[in-house]
Amino acid sequence: EKLHSIVAELQDGYVPRHLYTAEVTSSLKIDEWCKEMSEQRDLLHEWLSYGYPGKIKLHLLRNPAGLLYALKETFCMRTDNTLDKVYIDFRVQEVTNIYLPDLLTISKTNFGCSVMLSDLYLHNALYTEKSSLLEFLPDPSASAHGKRLAVVVTVTKD
Known part of the structure; x- marks a missing residue:
């Protein structure tokens, strides 16, 4: 209300x-x-x-922990679990690899308890999608400066 x-x-x-x-x-x-x-x-x-939107711009979040807790609470209500038996999982992907069907699917899966946080930018770092690692690059000229990333957050059971 x-x-x-x-x-x-x-x-x-x-x-x-x-x-x-x-x-x-x-x-x-x-x-x-x-x-x-x-x-x-x-x-x-x-x-x-x-319901939960498929994509949320990070700068709009005033209380990121509140969003994550709300996702966990909602998952528990919809699956008859308790908060201590669920956890938050995430994966990072390049925004260029995100397509509209992915956005529509994300918010409709997992009982509506998955969300994409977008508009992350890498500065002086390299994201390796294959190994899902961020590597610091001491040489700024070698960086993937300004590469756009998104984090897909999902609530799952133990």
């Missing part, structure tokens, strides 16, 4: 009170702030309308 009221406020053009009275942690230009608010509204609307 609270989520619905926030989405309704945002769609009506109002900023929810808790967002503008919260302590400011970083300064943004007004156009950047408006863009971020619009993206948050879209994320909340998608979540409210369709």
Whole structure:
């Protein structure tokens, strides 16, 4: 119900009170702030309308641990498990390897308890998909500077 009221406020053009009275942690230009608010509204609307969205931009998460805990709780409710018997698994993949069907499938599998976190960028590092490892490159000229990655987070049982 609270989520619905926030989405309704945002769609009506109002900023929810808790967002503008919260302590400011970083300064943004007004156009950047408006863009971020619009993206948050879209994320909340998608979540409210369709369940967990398939893709979440990392900069929109105010409380990443809260999202992960919510995924675990939801998985437990839908599978009759307890929190101590489930854990979070993840895999990293390049954004160029992500296709729309993958995004649609991610949010519909695993009882709706899988999500993709996107817009990670590598700087002075190399991601090896075959071994799923990040390697530090001391020579910046050899880096995969700006390579876009996403993390697929999934809740699973012991």
